[in-house]
Amino acid sequence: MKRFQKNIKLYIGFAALALAASCKPSIDIDTKGGNPENVDFSKYIAVGNSLTSGYANSGLSLKGQEQSFPNMLAQEMKKVGGGEFLQPYFPAENYNGSGFLYLKALVNGQPQLGTVTDHLAIRGQTEDKKPLYIKYTGPINNLGVPGMRLDMAFAPGIGTTKGNPYFERLLPDNAPATTTYVDFATTKDHTFFSFSLGNNDVLGYATNGAVTTDATNTLISEQTFTVRYTEFITKLTSKEQKGVVATIPDVTAVPYFTTVTRQALLAGANAALLAQNPTATPFKDIYIKTKTAPFRAATDKDMFILPFSSAGLLGRQDLKDPATGIVNPAPYGLHPANPVGDNFVLDEAEAKMVQDRIVALNTTIKQVADSKKLAVADIYSFLNKVKSGYQINGIAISNKYITGNIFSLDGVHLTPMGYAIMANVFVDAINAKYSTKLGKVNVSQYGGVALP
Amino acid sequence: MKKLLFSILCASPSLLFAQGSQVNTQGVRALGMAGAGSALFTDETSIFYNPGGLAKMDHNAVSAGISTVMYRSAFKESGSNQVYNTRSQVTPPFSVFATFGPDNARWKAGLGVYTPYGGAVDWGDSWPGKYELNHLKLRAIYIQPTISYKLTDNLSVGAGFVYNIGMVDLARSLPLFLTDGSSAHAKLTGTGTGIGYNVGAHYNFDNNVAISLSYRSKVVTKLKKGDAEFTVPDAVAASFPDTKFSAELPLPASLNLGLSVPVSDKVDIVADGTFIQYNIYKKLVFDYADNTPLLQDTEQIKNYKNAFSGKVGVNYKANEKLAVRAGVGYVKTPVDKDYVYAETPDNDRIMGALGLSYAINDKFSLHAAYVLQKLKERTVTSPVTQIEGAYKTNIHAPSISFTYKW
CATH class of the missing domain: 3.40.50.1110 (SGNH hydrolase)
Structure with a gap:
């Protein structure tokens, strides 16, 4: 009896544990019969x-x-x-x-x-x-x-x-x-x-x-x-x-091609332009170079790749022409004389x-x-x-x-x-x-x- | 790119009280019979079960009881081979009842402080439904002064005024991610109050068959100025200002009819039926003091149905000191299949109970009870996350109380 009293906390502890364990409801996971063709996932x-x-x-x-x-x-x-x-x-x-x-x-x-x-x-x-x-x-x-x-x-x-x-x-x-x-x-x-x-x-x-x-x-x-x-x-x-x-x-389907749009680029360029000169004429087109044309105005069906945005090239006037190595003073991508490079655009x-x-x-x-x-x-x-x-x-x-x-x-x-x-x-x-x-x-x- | 709008669409946190998880543990004697016995026991716990029975007491008493309500819920997403369990949460409902009245008077007064609704579920932050709920702790404390009067020797009536203090602590994950890969979360804590009443009548025939009829009014608990805190990435912190919220929670009215029939000197059979007017709980609107495009007020549809519970029990007075009892019950859920939320994955439930009372001496007695409730498995689609899965819940509630009478 004394022993029982001595251990009573232990017994209560066990009882509580047993109770807590039985508390847990179980939901059957039925995977039996779930592999009729004997697919072997072992390796x-x-x-x-x-x-x-x-x-x-x-x-x-x-x-x-x-x-x-x-x-x-x-x-x-x-x-x-x-x-x-x-x-x-x-x-x-x-x-x-x-x-x-x-x-x-x-x-x-x-x-x-x-x-x-x-x-x-x-x-x-x-x-x-x-x-x-x-x-x-x-x-x-x-x-x-x-x-x-x-x-x-x-x-x-x-x-x-x-x-x-x-x-x-x-x-x-x-x-x-x-x-x-x-x-x-x-x-x-x-x-x-x-x-x-x-x-x-x-x-x-x-x-x-x-x-x-x-x-x-x-x-x-x-x-x-x-x-x-x-x-x-x-x-x-x-x-x-x-x-x-x-x-x-x-x-x-992937944002690499769908995030940087013609309209977003224009909006960004015009915001920068008008901040400098509120009376300036806004840009209306982004010019791109394609396999068939030395330049043309981009449409909404041309897809600019995501890195073009972070490259920060648009509007730059200090970029060297890759072919000639001479600085092209026309704003990059905003002027027909300096179109966005073919590698930045998946055109239509x-x-x-x-x-x-x-x-x-x-x-x-x-x-x-x-x-x-x-x-x-x-x-x-x-x-x-x-x-x-x-x-x-x-x-x-x-x-x-x-x-x-x-x-x-x-x-x-x-x-x-x-x-x-x-x-x-x-x-x-x-x-x-x-x-x-x-x-x-x-x-x-x-x-x-x-x-x- | 310059115009890339950084808008994150995520529903605002929402709050729901675990109404369906009602576990009544106020009277440990009745609890031993699964909650039946409102007609049999005319004692200090009548303050809760039926204020009408209080005046039938031939003495005064004070009692204090505590329960350990252990909710264990499990969830398995359809098509998944993983079961998620709630972490073991213990809510300790308590009850204190005291009566006051002169000897042999026709009236008796009493005070009850008890927790009629309460629950705690903790699903944690890795289960599929974490964007609906991480955890919810809820407690309502009712303070009820009561007066009861014996109209005749057989018939007594009573009424109590209910003042409710409701407390809530809720958290859910938000689909925004911190640099350590964890998700953002919202935590809402608040306290609200409400009022209501509790009335009843108790009649016993000369052959000791007794009938108890009681009505508990709805209690609309209003939470004002609860605290809404958000753990979100700094980049969007401005959209989730720590703010206040308000919400309104209707706790339902219920009508209870109880019957007790003595079948021998030692044995009583009791039955209770309760009609619970849950259909007042239509929706839960959650109003933030500060709204942003990402933090909007929410409205959750509940559409609770009226519910019913039936319980039967037997009480056996083994000797002068000891009484043992057992009971079973069934509760029809108020929660419609289309509106099952993670904090109350409710369903129809069955319960079984065992209990005993032991008179230590003329003044002190001890009561103990153990209730097991099993909620039927239910496969539902969450109205919040659209996740389909099965819920199953067991509730274990051992209780103990002491009574001192004079």
């Missing part, structure tokens, strides 16, 4: 470009890697039989990776961007002064390489210091220079894969205003695309593996061509996926839906720069929230194709653009 690999790697704000950081969409997908797969998902993380102390853009301030509603330059994972420089990143050569499941193109995936040398630094960091020092990305990606003994290559084969060209200067900004032909795409997918499905492929988003004709190409390539993607019984995550449709804006979990999302919550500061890559919503496009596609019960990612756990 999932993610093949792709920057979107797959977790790239955002013009850079790749440790945090971005952690919040990559394949990682979110893999966490859901784990709940239905998936295995470990390893990513080529930057070291903890080099968490800012390549460095990236951040929002420094808003001045009169204008975003002022800065660049993060501390805690970088840069180990050296290439001959042409480009950064080389700290390597990660252990086993990985996320094979996303920023900048990787479908055509480049078959080219030797891309994994060397002369090639793509994000691919180079994944290869051991003694890797042969001939190592291709397709070989790298198709020798991982995977059981399931996601594939999202092809964007850069079109968008690399478009984001440079449809001007080709090197292999990163050429426009892939339909024929090359079909051959390479089929080849890559055939290798990935050589053991009848299941997987999901992504379509290529439309250029008009170029946009049309790029859009048609994307549609054609997406048709190929769907055909190949169909023939290999793969799921299709239709990112093209998803981002077109984002374009008109909608609500998700009580958050307004759209393709508006910064305020749309989906796109990061570079205007092409996504925010963690954007990647989470994209992960759910993959979840839905996989479930629809294979009748699996892969769970949805909790979008509310991920944020949009961080404000100062």
Whole structure:
């Protein structure tokens, strides 16, 4: 009895604990019978470009890697039989990776961007002064390489210091220079894969205003695309593996092309002009150089790329003509004698061509996926839906720069929230194709653009 | 680009009181029978259950009770394989009742201070519905002076005046993001007051069958000058000034009919039915003293329906000192399927209760009760976030009270 009294607090504690535990209501998670085709998630690999790697704000950081969409997908797969998902993380102390853009301030509603330059994972420089990143050569499941193109995936040398630094960091020092990305990606003994290559084969060209200067900004032909795409997918499905492929988003869906408009540029230029001279005649046109005309007045269908705004060139009278090296005194972009360079504008004709190409390539993607019984995550449709804006979990999302919550500061890559919503496009596609019960990612756990 | 407008559309925080989460724990004796027993017990807790029964007391008493109401809610978004639970929250409802009156008088006066409504849910800030609610703590304290009069030996009536102090503490996430990746949030705290009344009649037949009829008026609690505080990025701080808010919350009227039937010297069977006039709760308007383009007044549609609860119980007097009891009850929810909010993921509920009373001596007695309420699982679409998912809630409420009589 004494002993009982001595321990009474303990007993009450146990009783309270038992009570608290029984308090918890349970909701059944029914994943039984949810995999009629025996899809094997045990070794999932993610093949792709920057979107797959977790790239955002013009850079790749440790945090971005952690919040990559394949990682979110893999966490859901784990709940239905998936295995470990390893990513080529930057070291903890080099968490800012390549460095990236951040929002420094808003001045009169204008975003002022800065660049993060501390805690970088840069180990050296290439001959042409480009950064080389700290390597990660252990086993990985996320094979996303920023900048990787479908055509480049078959080219030797891309994994060397002369090639793509994000691919180079994944290869051991003694890797042969001939190592291709397709070989790298198709020798991982995977059981399931996601594939999202092809964007850069079109968008690399478009984001440079449809001007080709090197292999990163050429426009892939339909024929090359079909051959390479089929080849890559055939290798990935050589053991009848299941997987999901992504379509290529439309250029008009991303703020990189839709934020800086002709009207916004004119309004800005005229505000500056009238501040200096209230009686001045306002500018009526922005002049651009195109492939077919040395100059013409821009229309609302010509798309200026996002960096044109931050470059601060409009109206400048001290810029050297790139061809002659002589200063052109006409205000840049505001006078026919000094039109905006072709590389800053995806003009109407170029946009049309790029859009048609994307549609054609997406048709190929769907055909190949169909023939290999793969799921299709239709990112093209998803981002077109984002374009008109909608609500998700009580958050307004759209393709508006910064305020749309989906796109990061570079205007092409996504925010963690954007990647989470994209992960759910993959979840839905996989479930629809294979009748699996892969769970949805909790979008509310991920944020949009961080404000100062 | 110069004209890039930095406008962020986000709904203003909204406030809702957890009306549906009503847990009555005022009388620990009745609680042992799931809340039935308004006709059986004519004691100091009649101040709450039926002021009409108070004059039937042949003594005076003071009692103090406390409960531990533990809400545990779970949520699973449709298509998700993750269940989110509310963090364990304990709201301690309390009640103090005291009676005053000369011996053998026909009248008796009393004072009750008790918490008729209250709840606390804490979903945290990582669940899918965080832009609807992080947490809500709500408490209403009723202060009720009461007078009761015995018209005949069988029939007594009574009335009480209710003064309510309501307190609220609510937080929700805002879809704006700080540099550490966390989301912004709004926190609202306030206190309001309201008044109402409570009347009743108690009749017992010569064979000791008793009937209790009571009516509790609505109490419209007005919150004025509550504090609205926002944790937002500096860049948008001007759009979210710390400000004041006002809101109005109608707590519903209810009509209760109770019956108690002695089936032997030792055993009484009791039943109570309550009609709750929840349909006065149409909407909740939330008015900020300072509005900005991003901080607008809100209006949430509630459209509560009238609700009903039924409870039956049995009381067994084991001996002079000990009485044990048990009861079951059913509560029809006032919350319509289309208006289920995260702070009150209500549904029809069943409850079961056990209780006992023990007379320590002539003056002191101890009462204990334990109630378990189970709310049926309910799959709904949030009117705020449009998230579809299933809610399920268990409520455990152990209670204890002491009575001193003279």
